[in-house]
Amino acid sequence: MSTYVLVHAAWHTGTELEPVAALMRAAGHQVFTPTLAGNRPGDVKTTGLEEQVRSIVDFLTDTDLNDVILLGHSSGGMVITGVADRVPHRIRRLVYCNAFVANNGEAITDLVPPYYPGLLTKGDDGSIALPFPIWREAYINDADFETAQRAYDRLNPQPFKTFTDKAVLRTNPAEMTLPKSFINCTEDMALPHGFAFHPVLSAKLGLFRLVQIPGSHELCFTNPARLAQAIVEAGRD
Template structure:
């Protein structure tokens, strides 16, 4: 494996960054730039059904297929596959299909669902009700107040407002679909998938605590995994891209 600048502690990695709900691949731009500056290769595809003008009548299976197709089209191997938030559900299913092409899975404040689970099963009921009240044409939108207070709580109002305008309605099926993850957990148990959990400690998008927050609730489902922590909100990819890039390397390296 090629090293960077003669530094044996940091080897050239191939990152594939999978975004969360309401986001698209472009939201990774600043973080991807930092990773490339450090010498790594970076891809940030958009999950089908996401981004401005995308068709929204899609399922979770469609979303997974769009990422597998991207990896095939670009002939990517030895991948550090990163999932942010909802993106964690995508990378778990992608890993079932191409386990031998993945160097490591990295869950960045991401959902690690149990077999048969859905995203809506894992979020507070009041949050799910609020989202469902916004249901229009099979999509749900995040209210600005929730975005500002829970998602970008480490940014000022101007940044919160500007970034909110870049979000798009989320196909509700992505959050409601219950996932068969038996193969994913078989691969984990067999040691065929290595994983890391990257936890931004100021994340308030889910209520903090062992039973309701991101860590250790989701990280513990990975079994033996590497835990990396950093300060920052759920949207550290927008508010702290330089630090996030460094921590992604810590999470993704051997």
């Protein structure tokens, strides 16, 4: 069996991936769901991308994890690319789940439509929040209203700097020798098609395994069992 570290998306914590992790553990895998710096209770909302990358590097180091299948969901893709650049010797495979794939010098704000940041609600503390109508229509469009509302109530403000900080990489993803996989949830509308996670951003991985499954951007809420299965499929040798 394998060791997985699941890195959550913006506005989430590791707790939201626990239903997925529990199903994977039941199948015999070792699974961790750390929460990124900036998303933990009491964290300042001026946290940047490099601090989030460092929080996962430190987690792998402090826990002494090796041969790890490292998954990033959505903005977590920015983090796992940075982690792979810093400690490739600890990683067995990278798995991107409808995730951002950036080259050196690119930020999330470079990979989305120019009007996207203006749709978010900015706080005085350096955070941004996702308005419910966008969440409902674009992120969790496969859920009933009650499920969408319950999930939304669990989100927390995201440090905006994690969206504007540019990736600092010695090696771009396509040139990384680590095996890579991409999970594409086919009803995901978090990005419009011209900026889509797949095939637009996934193409920047170079050689990768594609796993496609039905569902929205938020399968951790709407179908954790299918997401857990897809992660195992993406992580196999």
